[in-house]
Amino acid sequence: MLKYLKKYWFFCVAAALFMVGEVSMDLYQPDLMADIVDNGVLKGDINLIISVGVRMIISVILGGICGIMCGVFANLAAQRFGNDVRKDLFGKIMSLSFEETDKISTGSLVTRLTNDVTQVQNTVMMSVRGFVRNTVMFVGGIFMLYRQSPRFALIAACGLPFIIIAVVFFLKKTSPLFAIVQRKLDGINNVMQEDVKGARVVKAYVKEEYELDRFDKANGELCDINLRVHTLLAFMGPCMNIVLNICIVTVILVGGFTFREGGDMTPGRIMAAITYLAQILHGVTFMANIFQTFTRARASADRINEVLRSEAVILDGVCGELPERLGEVEFRDVSFSYAGAPGNRVLDNVSFRVHRGETFAIIGATGSGKSSLVNLIPRFYDALEGEVLVDGVNVKDYPLTELRARIAIVLQKAELYQRPIADNIRWGRGDADPWEIKSAAEIAQADDFICNTEYGYNTLVTEDGHSLSGGQKQRISIARAVIKKCNIMIFDDSTSALDLHTEAELYRTLGERMGDITKIIIAQRIASIKGADRIAVLNNGRIEAVGSHSELMESSELYRDIYNSQLKEGGDINDGE
Ligand SMILES: Nc1ncnc2c1ncn2[C@@H]1O[C@H](COP(=O)(O)OP(=O)(O)OP(=O)(O)O)[C@@H](O)[C@H]1O
Numbered sequence: 001m002l003k004y005l006k007k008y009w010f011f012c013v014a015a016a017l018f019m020v021g022e023v024s025m026d027l028y029q030p031d032l033m034a035d036i037v038d039n040g041v042l043k044g045d046i047n048l049i050i051s052v053g054v055r056m057i058i059s060v061i062l063g064g065i066c067g068i069m070c071g072v073f074a075n076l077a078a079q080r081f082g083n084d085v086r087k088d089l090f091g092k093i094m095s096l097s098f099e100e101t102d103k104i105s106t107g108s109l110v111t112r113l114t115n116d117v118t119q120v121q122n123t124v125m126m127s128v129r130g131f132v133r134n135t136v137m138f139v140g141g142i143f144m145l146y147r148q149s150p151r152f153a154l155i156a157a158c159g160l161p162f163i164i165i166a167v168v169f170f171l172k173k174t175s176p177l178f179a180i181v182q183r184k185l186d187g188i189n190n191v192m193q194e195d196v197k198g199a200r201v202v203k204a205y206v207k208e209e210y211e212l213d214r215f216d217k218a219n220g221e222l223c224d225i226n227l228r229v230h231t232l233l234a235f236m237g238p239c240m241n242i243v244l245n246i247c248i249v250t251v252i253l254v255g256g257f258t259f260r261e262g263g264d265m266t267p268g269r270i271m272a273a274i275t276y277l278a279q280i281l282h283g284v285t286f287m288a289n290i291f292q293t294f295t296r297a298r299a300s301a302d303r304i305n306e307v308l309r310s311e312a313v314i315l316d317g318v319c320g321e322l323p324e325r326l327g328e329v330e331f332r333d334v335s336f337s338y339a340g341a342p343g344n345r346v347l348d349n350v351s352f353r354v355h356r357g358e359t360f361a362i363i364g365a366t367g368s369g370k371s372s373l374v375n376l377i378p379r380f381y382d383a384l385e386g387e388v389l390v391d392g393v394n395v396k397d398y399p400l401t402e403l404r405a406r407i408a409i410v411l412q413k414a415e416l417y418q419r420p421i422a423d424n425i426r427w428g429r430g431d432a433d434p435w436e437i438k439s440a441a442e443i444a445q446a447d448d449f450i451c452n453t454e455y456g457y458n459t460l461v462t463e464d465g466h467s468l469s470g471g472q473k474q475r476i477s478i479a480r481a482v483i484k485k486c487n488i489m490i491f492d493d494s495t496s497a498l499d500l501h502t503e504a505e506l507y508r509t510l511g512e513r514m515g516d517i518t519k520i521i522i523a524q525r526i527a528s529i530k531g532a533d534r535i536a537v538l539n540n541g542r543i544e545a546v547g548s549h550s551e552l553m554e555s556s557e558l559y560r561d562i563y564n565s566q567l568k569e570g571g572d573i574n575d576g577e
Pocket residue numbers: 102338340341346364365366367368369370371372373412493
């Protein structure tokens with residue numbers, strides 16, 4: 001974290017210097033007060049009262065100006081520091097591969113980006129101001145106290161160890177709890193995210209009570225741990241106050257006694273000593289608070305660093321000369337399992353080759369590994385064994401941007417952004433003009449429904465695409481992929497919400513207008529892929545058979561089973577034409 005602060009060292013130093021100015025003025029005040037009482041009030045010297053009073057006002061004004069300037073510079077350092085950390089953290093989260101994001105929940109990433117960064121940022125602000133203020137207050141206070149009387153300084157020295165013991169004791173007790181507080185906050189954020197996003201499912205299943213209970217539980221856990229922390233901390237203040245007041249009473253006793261005995265003591269000096277003592281001990285209390293915030297910030301900084309330091313699993317490859325963009329895909333003995341479940345072989349020795357311009361379909365039961373298979377092509381994950389090749393080169397050898405520029409993938413779950421439909425389609429290629437957007441929508445069979453909406457292509461898509469039907473969302477996602485201008489298009493079950501006629505029309509237009517592009521289509525319905533050049537049948541991560549529809553009807557029992565089951569279910573096996 002310090003490297004982020006280094007950049008703003010000037011602001012930190014300026015804030016610290018102004019703070020020294022402010023505290024010096026604070027320390028000067030009791031001395032002036034003692035002078036007014038002893039030499040002005042007690043001796044009835046009005047001129048002295050006026051001249052020292054003016055000095056007091058000037059020192060207050062100077063102290064105030066220093067305080068404002070310190071606040072400005074400390075704020076500049078803290079805000080810019082927080083801004084930089086947040087920016088880098090967000091950039092890192094964006095660059096994480098699927099494997100890494102699988103490990104840290106979305107709720108936790110959000111807490112780290114918001115609450116944790118704010119925690120560290122506030123600590124920077126507090127340290128720049130508070131650390132300097134209280135250190136100077138402490139050292140200066142002892143010096144000034146010593147000037148009033150060495151005996152007073154001795155009293156403070158006797159009280160200090162008790163305060164330090166109390167601070168260390170309470171900080172030791174509370175510091176391990178701060179990491180737990182942040183984890184509990186993650187828990188709440190996770191529940192909130194799931195429930196706010198899935199509000200419709202919650203209502204549909206009348207699960208409000210259940211989800212409220214879940215939220216209550218997470219909220220209760222956070223509340224409990226916060227209560228523990230704050231109850232412990234609540235003891236700290238009174239303990240310190242007891243020591244402070246014992247010291248004050250002792251100062252009055254010793255001062256009063258010396259004064260009565262005619263020793264070197266005056267009421268004004270006793271008053272000043274009490275103020276210095278309070279300043280010293282408050283300085284220590286504040287330091288304790290700073291250390292407490294530090295411990296809390298350390299827990300947050302560790303969580304931020306965990307993300308910032310996470311090594312990218314999917315790195316850019318190096319290949320001398322990039323191959324020509326042909327649109328060929330090959331799997332050579334590919335096996336794969338997810339890092340979270342290494343024992344479960346999701347793909348087992350998969351080999352096949354897709355030729356340029358070919359329409360290659362993949363069919364298989366749910367969970368058979370279809371999405372996992374296509375996710376290896378743009379390197380959302382890396383194969384465990386074997387090789388995945390695009391245009392004859394291992395995908396691991398491509399710079400990621402170059403590899404992904406060759407591929408347009410329509411994911412199984414259509415994700416749209418809260419912006420106009422046209423912008424959602426343009427997301428595929430930033431420089432696309434309105435005609436290209438319309439043409440892509442036409443291929444995706446989306447133009448008709450878009451034109452029928454009140455604002456056409458300017459219609460705003462609401463959050464998560466809730467303003468659109470499932471099929472409409474899928475078609476906009478397809479248009480977004482079509483506009484990308486690439487050589488390989490992958491459709492991961494992305495026409496499942498379309499009726500057979502619209503689906504057939506989509507693939508027909510795609511074939512007509514983008515015939516030279518290689519298409520890999522995953523589908524659940526045989527009717528969707530009957531017309532493909534070749535179909536691969538996937539069963540539990542293994543390729544059972546590859547061939548055209550008619551070939552598979554003859555050679556593959558599994559394919560025939562799927563066909564017959566869909567026929568029995570009353571599915572339209574003819575492709576809607
Ligand atoms: N991120 C993940 N972490 C761990 N296991 C996963 C992950 N994603 C999928 N799996 C597991 O991998 C297997 C294959 O999943 P995959 O999504 O590839 O199946 P699919 O054929 O696409 O299924 P569907 O037709 O339902 O989309 C499943 O057993 C699934 O539980």
